[in-house]
Amino acid sequence: MQPDPIVFAPLLIGASLLFCWSCYTRLGLVALGGAEDRFSNPGQRLKAMFSLALLQQRVLSRPFGLNHLLIFWSFLVLALANGEFLLAGIFPPARFSLLPAAWYGPLLTVFDLVSLAALVAVCVAACRRAINPPYREARSLEAFGILALIGVLMIAYFGLHGAEIAAGTEPAAAAMPVSSAAGRLLGGHLGASQLGLAGACFWWLHAAALLFFLNYLPFSKHLHILAALPNCYLKELDGIPVPPREEFVEGGRLGAGRIDDFTWKDLFDSFSCTECGRCQQQCPATTTGKPLNPRLVMHSIKENLLVSGPLIKAGGSRSIPLVGEGGQSVAADAIWSCTSCAACLAACPVCIEQLPKLTKLRRHQVQMHADFPRELLLLFENLEQRSNPWGIAPAERTKWSGSLQVPTYEAGRTEYLLYVGCSGSFDPRSKQVTLALAQILNAAGVSWGILGKEEKCCGDSLRRLGNEYLFDQFARDNVAAFQARGVTKVITQCPHCFTTLKNDYRQYGLEIEVIPHAEFIEGLLREGRLQLQEVDAGSVVFHDSCYLGRHNGVYQAPRAVLELATGNAPLEMRRNREQSFCCGAGGGRMWLEEHLGERINLNRVEEALDSHPDTICVTCPYCMTMIEDGVKELASGMIEVRDVAEVVARGLRS
Amino acid sequence: MYVVACIKQVPDTTQVQIDPVTNTLVRDGIPFIVNPYDSHALEESLCMKDRYGFKAVALSMGPPNAEATLRKALSLGADRAILLSDRAFGGADTLSTSNVLAAAIRKLAEQDEVGLVFCGKQTIDGDTAQVGPGIAVRLGISQLTLVDRIEHLDFLARKIRVRRKLEGRYEIVEAKLPAMITVVRELNQPRYPTVPMRLKAVQSDVDVWDNGVLRLDTNSIGLKGSPTWVSRIFSPERSQGEIVGDGLKDPSGTARDLVERLLARDLLTV
Secondary structure (H helix, E strand, C coil): CCCCHHHHHHHHHHHHHHHHHHHHHHHHHHHHCECCCCCCCHHHHHHHHHHHHHCCHHHHCCCCHHHHHHHHHHHHHHHHHHHHHHHHHHCCCCCHHHCCHHHHHHHHHHHHHHHHHHHHHHHHHHHHHHHCCCCHHHCCHHHHHHHHHHHHHHHHHHHHHHHHHHHCCCCCHHHCHHHHHHHHHHHHHCCHHHHHHHHHHHHHHHHHHHHHHHHHHHHCHHHHHHHHHHHHHCCCCCCCCCCCCCCCCCCCCCCCCCHHHCEHHHHHHHHHCCCCCHHHHHCHHHHCCCCCCHHHHHHHHHHHHHHHHHHHHCCCCCCCCCECCCCCCECHHHHCCCCCCCHHHHHCCCCCCHHHHHHHHHHHHHHHHCCCCCHHHHHHHHHHHHCCCCCCCHHHHHHHHCCCCCCECCECCECEEEECHHHHHHCHHHHHHHHHHHHHHHHCCCCEEECHHHCCCCCHHHHHHCCHHHHHHHHHHHHHHHHHHCCCEEEECCHHHHHHHHHHHHHHCCCCEEEEHHHHHHHHHHCCCCCECCCCCCCEEECCCCCCCCCCCCCHHHHHHHHHHHCCCCEECCCCHHHCCCCCCCCCHHHCCCCCCCCHHHHHHHHHHCCCCCEEEECCHHHHHHHHHHHHHHCCCCCEEEEHHHHHHHCECC | CEEEEECCEEECHHHCEECCCCCCEECCCCCEEECHHHHHHHHHHHHHHHHHCCEEEEEEECCHHHHHHHHHHHHHCCCEEEEECCHHHCCCCHHHHHHHHHHHHHHHHCCCCEEEEEEECCCCCCCCCCHHHHHHHHHCCEEEEEEEEEEEEECCCCEEEEEEEECCEEEEEEEECCEEEEECHHHCCCCCCCHHHHHHHHHCCCEEECHHHHCCCHHHCCCCCCCCCCCCCCCCCCCCCCCCCCCCCCHHHHHHHHHHHHHHCCCCCC
């Protein structure tokens, strides 16, 4: 049933060369990207690849994940069988039958059963896609075609081995239960000569399906079969990536306006996307009907690379701009819809980093073209002139303290700097949180102080909005101020200040201990430094801040504080911790009107109301604004929105 | 053709306080900004540059540190920045300021025609609104104040038609070119500098013209050329505030009380 090697060898060699060429011309475009080091800590990387790619940790956490795991591992196991199949096609003696019988039989049993498992999994996948696809466009011809192709491979496998078994040419028939069943079916209908013909047909069907699959792969989303594994190896090891610094020199390009402004890893990400849609299911912008869809962002980048890449490679200056209309560009409305919540990164099974791409696109628009939503003009001017988003006179930074005596931070005399932040200093609602926190610190006898009028905005919104030039100035000034004052320990009440001081300023050489207020309060409670009366806040539901949670992994502390203060663990929303849903204000969206789609904060408050809470508890001034606004609209006067510090302060024994 | 924008560096007045003892402005540590109305004047000159290809010149009289303001103008796209700075110009009132600015524009006109001069309607520190008109008078050119829209510009006929925003009404006015125009905020939306332009502006030259260049009679400039002087600055007395009701205990009663008081003083219309 084997074909003549003289016929098959040129086919196999031709198909293999074509595959290599396609891979080279497509994946080779990645080299157009800028430099980025993604090879440090190989041990840690291998571990990540093992759990994320081989064990498919994130795939398994979602519906039908097990099904994908089955197909993936079948693919790996059957790679051996298919390797033998192709090799024997050009060199017939090279077969597993050369192996000792003790190996050969069990190996065939494994192949047989795995093929059956794969066939079943493919059918399940096809049914799922037909009945309940992850998103509407997922019912594509390409997706069904690939599933059908895998199915054909399995059927051809059983047909080929069944024909061999029926013809009596397979010595290890007993080891192949499924193929034997196929053999009985074929043997019952076909004569000896027809069996030979049928076997040859199945052989060619299998070979054709394999070679077609091999050459279709580089041109389809199934390129992820090649790219996903290395992409997991190349992942950012420190969690959510911090946007890289930029160099401001005359003639330099800033952000990403053209495909080769991205790094090679950015480009490689685009080839790793499987279009599974997990990112868009988690994305607050997509969920609320905004033009941003992280899956399509990655798709547009890939399409742009495939068209612009060869043009740039040929030395031309023509290329398709990254931001604009059409399938090879990302729409401006899409890039400004991002809340930088990083839900897409947390959801992606193959570690694609969508958010940094959007930040780079924003950087280019803001810095090279001054092209951004007009509302931001005032924000940028206010920050540049008065170092706070509202443009309030810096002299008013300490007004939150009212009659409370607040000491100024002095190295050696004060242990902790309380970095109040712009919201905590100027926003009337957040000022109450600052006061609550100050009361807690005083009650626990903590040695703390503030920078007062010298404090400046941390620059979080500037960085997330792509105004890196201005952020750079803020970061330099603040880092210099911290260093000059000998600040070593900082308490923050705003997760945006927290992440910026802790992660972003590290790029500027600032290595200090930055503690979010929830964690600090938890420490005080555990050490018994706070005498609390049990607080009755009714039933409390907790809302995770993206920059405390997903960006920095602080999930437990605020929950522990609430449990210690109220005596009960807070209620959880359906989407919580890593899968938590943004309030809508991150990524600088705090300063933009929400003109498109439904409102993110309403979506979140509706979810919170499902648990019939008396109090919604937050840990972020932006969340406070958004959730309070949502409550005013949906449950005005029925529910309180409180920061964890306020809940604790209410229980302080005076 | 030149189109000139006169811009002034002013202290950020929202942050300025008055020293109760000396009755002078406490300027220590107060950041300087571009006079907000002048940003709109500059923007209009840049729009003219974009639309007609004129050369946009930013002009400022002030101390050497006013150079920062002119660099900002360069970063926004001005082709040339000229700082009029000389100790002899110091202590100027609106008359002698307009003498210096007019002399600089006349000097500029020796190189190429100056078609339009844009000024902010007033500054936020002096609030006189006199310098723009002063320049027009001294140059003998048309004077169009409080402009919120340029309706029509015809260089061949040397005519300009603008809309003036007055209290409770608009006025459409036509004038001959060259013209001096003072602008209100509604005229345009100032642009934001790109980073390459900011970086370029740092390297660009800001011309500094002193009285050696302008050669003005020292009796017409600076303190000597200023017939007005400030005798006293003070904050008007503010009557003592009053806490109305108890908002925490009785919010609706307090609100009612507050509304009644506002109605009584005719501060609220129902």
